[in-house]
Amino acid sequence: MTTLSPAPDAADDRRALRNVAVLVASQALLGAQIPMVIVVAGLSGQALASNPCWATLPVSLMVLGSMLTATPLAALMQRRGRLAGFLVGTCGGALGGAIGAAGLYLGSFPVFLAGAFATGIYMSAQGFYRFAATDTASPSFRPKAISWVMAGGLLSAIVGPQLVKVTAEALAIPFLGTYLAVVVLNLAGAPLFAFLDIPRPAPAATAAPRGRSRRELIRSPTIAVAIVCATVAYALMNLVMTSSPLAIVGCGYMTADAANVVTAHVLAMFAPSFVTGHLISRFGTARIIGAGLVVLAAAGAVALAGVTLGHFYATLILLGIGWNFGFIGATTLLAGAHTPEERGRLQGLNDLVVFGGVTFASFASGGLMNCLGGSVQAGWSAVNLAMLPFLVLAGGALIWLGLRPRRA
Numbered sequence: 001m002t003t004l005s006p007a008p009d010a011a012d013d014r015r016a017l018r019n020v021a022v023l024v025a026s027q028a029l030l031g032a033q034i035p036m037v038i039v040v041a042g043l044s045g046q047a048l049a050s051n052p053c054w055a056t057l058p059v060s061l062m063v064l065g066s067m068l069t070a071t072p073l074a075a076l077m078q079r080r081g082r083l084a085g086f087l088v089g090t091c092g093g094a095l096g097g098a099i100g101a102a103g104l105y106l107g108s109f110p111v112f113l114a115g116a117f118a119t120g121i122y123m124s125a126q127g128f129y130r131f132a133a134t135d136t137a138s139p140s141f142r143p144k145a146i147s148w149v150m151a152g153g154l155l156s157a158i159v160g161p162q163l164v165k166v167t168a169e170a171l172a173i174p175f176l177g178t179y180l181a182v183v184v185l186n187l188a189g190a191p192l193f194a195f196l197d198i199p200r201p202a203p204a205a206t207a208a209p210r211g212r213s214r215r216e217l218i219r220s221p222t223i224a225v226a227i228v229c230a231t232v233a234y235a236l237m238n239l240v241m242t243s244s245p246l247a248i249v250g251c252g253y254m255t256a257d258a259a260n261v262v263t264a265h266v267l268a269m270f271a272p273s274f275v276t277g278h279l280i281s282r283f284g285t286a287r288i289i290g291a292g293l294v295v296l297a298a299a300g301a302v303a304l305a306g307v308t309l310g311h312f313y314a315t316l317i318l319l320g321i322g323w324n325f326g327f328i329g330a331t332t333l334l335a336g337a338h339t340p341e342e343r344g345r346l347q348g349l350n351d352l353v354v355f356g357g358v359t360f361a362s363f364a365s366g367g368l369m370n371c372l373g374g375s376v377q378a379g380w381s382a383v384n385l386a387m388l389p390f391l392v393l394a395g396g397a398l399i400w401l402g403l404r405p406r407r408a
Contacts, residue, residue, distance in 0.1 A: 015197055016137040020145050022195045023129045026086070027152030028159070030189035031126060033093055033182045035160035035266045037062065037100075037119060039259050040168065040175045042246050042366075044100075047174070048109040056366030058116035059242045062096075063362045065120020066127070067355035073124055074348025081200035082132045083193050089125020090190040092118050097182030104176045115179070122186070124351065130328075131347050134335050135198045140281075143332045147277035150270055150328055157266030161259040168255065211342035214349050225401040226333040227350055229289050231357035232394035233326030236296055236387050239361035240303070240319050241265060243369040243383045244312065250376035251307050261312050268320025276328045285333045286402055292325030293395050296387065303384040307377055315384075326394075 038059065046055040069092075077085035096119030103112025129152075133145040167177035217223055244265070245258040280288050299318035302311060334350060368386060369379040 013136075013138055013141045016133070016141055016145055018195075018197055019136055020133050020148050022192055023133055023149045024152035026189060026192045027126070027129055027149055028155035029192070030090065030093065030122070030185060031153050031156035032160035032163065033097070033119070033185050034123060034126070035157060035262055036164050036178055036182060037116075038241060039161055039164045039245055039255075039262050040178050041116060042242065043249065043255065043258075044104060044112065044175050045109070046246065048103070048107065048112055050109075053367060053371040054109075055246060055370055056242050056362060058100075058113055059238075060359060060362035060366065061113050061116040062120045062123060063238065063355055063359045065092075065117040066124040067120070067352060067359050069121050069124045070127070070351035070355055071348040073121075073128065074345075074351065077128065078343065078345075082128070082135070082198045083196055085128060086125050086132075086193045086196075087190060089122045090186045090193075092121025092125070094183050094186035096120070096122065097179045097186065101176055101179035101183070104173050104179060119182075124355070127351050127355070128347065130331055131335070131343075132196075132198060139336065142335055143280045143328075144277035146328055146331055146335070147273040147275075147280075149273075150276075150324070151273035153270035153273075154267060157263055157270060160266070161263040164259050165256055211345065214345060217342065217346050217349065220337060221401055221404060222333060222337045223346065225397045226330045226337065227353050228397045229293075229394050230327055230330035230334070230350065231354045232390045233289075233292055233296065233323050233330065234354050235357035235361040236390055237269075237319055237323040237327075238358045239365050239386065240299065240383055241316065242362050242365040243380065244316055246369055247307070247376055247380040247383075248309075248312055253309060253312075257309060261309075261316050264313055265316035265320045268317040269323055270320075272321055272324045273328065276324060277332075279325075280329060280332055285329050286398055288325050289329035289333070290395070290398055292322045292327070292329060293391055293398070294322075295325065296322035297391050298322070300384040300387045304381055307380060 041058040041062070042056050045058045046052060049055055049057065073085045073088065076088065096115045096117070098115070099118055100112055100115030103109070103115055129149050130146045133149040134142045137145040163181050164178055167181045168175055170177035218227070241262075244261060248258040248261055249255060276288065295318055299315050299322055302318060303315040305311060334346070364386065365383060368382040
């Protein structure tokens with residue numbers, strides 16, 4: 001069986017380019033379901049839940065499903081290869097769409113929540129696209145490979161919310177058509193993975209090095225800071241994004257306006273990916289992560305300045321750019337900090353922690369938005385003020401990592 005080279009040469013990047021092309025297409029087509037669900041899940045939850053404080057629970061359950069399946073998916077990919085893990089992800093996405101549709105048809109909030117949890121399986125698998133892009137890439141090509149795969153989300157940013165506009169009221173039950181469209185997307189996108197050319201990792205021999213344990217990995221300063229920054233960037237993006245459709249509609253705008261703002265947000269998440277890899281190569285990973293944290297802080301400041309539609313657009317656009325720099329930078333930092341035999345162990349650990357933070361942010365988002373302050377505006381302010389301590393935490397960790405060589 002062919003084994004994965006620990007450090008591919010630049011000549012091997014022809015294979016990496018092919019895999020990146022497949023992953024970009026997968027990100028574009030299959031990834032459309034995530035903005036679709038983000039736009040309608042909270043609004044559907046608000047209609048189905050007996051208590052408005054639980055409106056964002058479907059998004060939280062989706063993220064929880066992603067967190068709990070990250071480690072098993074990483075282990076599956078380590079044993080059986082990326083293809084097996086990505087196909088499990090599409091099955092989860094199709095199942096989640098079908099169960100979510102059933103929940104809407106039956107008017108059952110618990111069934112709808114079960115569908116959201118299953119959708120998390122796809123969300124978890126999608127998170128490994130960025131790691132798969134580095135499997136056959138040379139060290140110099142890795143930042144660009146990650147960035148290009150993330151850039152595949154541009155098309156999903158357009159397709160997903162536009163499909164919401166077409167399908168949200170297509171059937172008598174609001175949003176039922178949207179969830180049926182999610183099923184179709186997964187069935188149509190699954191065959192793309194047949195074109196991947198990523199060798200399955202060879203089984204480890206008895207005497208072969210097994211790498212560091214999870215405890216040893218997390219004690220590495222570079223790995224620890226990369227995970228902290230990735231978690232903060234993703235969690236804060238989710239915290240604000242989850243509440244944004246509720247805030248927009250709650251301030252008197254239409255569902256179509258919320259879909260348009262989410263479109264702008266997801267475009268901002270992925271459009272910088274065309275240059276993020278080049279910026280990392282030129283300025284260094286730490287500077288790009290730091291820039292992402294600054295832009296996230298700017299998003300919170302704009303949100304606190306007002307609730308006009310322009311403020312929502314500016315907030316969500318800055319939120320997307322900040323996430324892009326912070327998350328891609330942290331992923332690049334992590335990708336260069338482990339050996340091939342540690343890959344599945346570390347990537348599963350990373351996504352467990354990252355999506356654990358995102359799950360917490362999702363649960364907090366609904367409570368802050370709907371149950372704090374007594375008004376939509378007060379709830380929206382509470383959501384954005386909650387970003388501050390976590391930005392300080394990530395910024396402090398990044399500065400600490402940068403000062404360590406000087407101390408040494």
